[in-house]
Amino acid sequence: AQTVTQSQPEMSVQEAETVTLSCTYDTSESDYYLFWYKQPPSRQMILVIRQEAYKQQNATENRFSVNFQKAAKSFSLKISDSQLGDAAMYFCAYRSRLSNTGKLIFGQGTTLQVKP
């Protein structure tokens, strides 16, 4: 069974600085997707960025980028130029490409605090 681990329960960053959130996962599959989701307080979870495992190039979305290390099974999220609106809980998630259900397996989450 696949597992996702986020070892940083809480992180903080100064506004305009850069922060990296860590995620490791375990799977025997070679083809899968990895995601970072953001869950602001009392608001719905939204997708931040997605990475296909077969792609060597790291995904980027504006200020958000990932460092995908397939052999190490590591998938970190870098947030550049942090903004107050980035404060939220961040979840790393895995989805098998083989399974047709599309269900997500989430890590425990990292709460990000952004200091003005």
Place this chain on the structure above:
Amino acid sequence: DTGVSQDPRHKITKRGQNVTFRCDPISEHNRLYWYRQTLGQGPEFLTYFQNEAQLEKSRLLSDRFSAERPKGSFSTLEIQRTEQGDSAMYLCASSYPGVGGGGTEAFFGQGTRLTVV
């Protein structure tokens, strides 16, 4: 369409009572998921529907839990004889088939927070 809608947003119930939650997915999405999220934890998969067919259920979904999606539109999640351990946020998500395995990205609702007293 304003996204995935869940009702109610909050529910407080006494132990032993039955509760039912509703999820309205994005209209063109045929895939629907229920997850449970306890405080400070990541969501855990409960069940998956493709159209009206319930194709996967987690072992977390005990006999007291039942989910339906009549006509492949909205879905309901019912918990019978609630227990204090059922207190959690219940999240619904939907997605479109797309290409490749598992469909497109999942869009989440705001969840229903259940408190069992």
